[in-house]
Amino acid sequence: MKLLSADRPEPSAWRTYRIDPAQRLRVEEYQGRIGLEDLRSVAEAVVEAPSWSRGHHALIDFSAAHLDLTANDVLRLSLLLRQEDYRTDGWLVFAVGDSSFFGTVRMLGPWARNTDRSRIFRTRQEAETWLELNADQIPPGFGSGFSDAYQPVIHTAG
DSSP, rough: OOEEEEEOOOOOOOEEEEEEEGGGGGEHHHEEEEEEHHHHHHHHHHHHHHTOTOOOTTEEEEEEEOOOOOHHHHHHHHHHHHHHTTTTOOOEEEEOOOOHHHHHHHHHHHHHOOGGEEESSSSHHHHHHHHHHHHOOOOOOTTTSOOTTTTOOOOOOO
């Protein structure tokens, strides 16, 4: 696990990530006030990590975070995530505890062209459960080579 120090003086703000190649998974966790530079620094650190792969799934936990992002910041982050070096072909599963940030995270999908591979949940547990059920399914995805007729089997908990 790699802990990244916050650029802000707020002591409760932090961000961290870990990559588990055996599970083909990266987990990002955020707490406190999180802005564009925080998200950008984690994205840059992840792609520089030797264990990172485009084929990994991602669990991004914002459940303890206060997202301090404008619509313009979300657009900038989306454009970064669309670049070849940062693009992932796996599932992008988000845990967003605050209803007001749900829409912010939802904006990432269309702008980053990953709506068909993104899922947003209210809790980390819901996100983990869904990912466990669907980790073996190949997500569709922009540029994945699948036709429009390809429809993966998506499992739901419960």
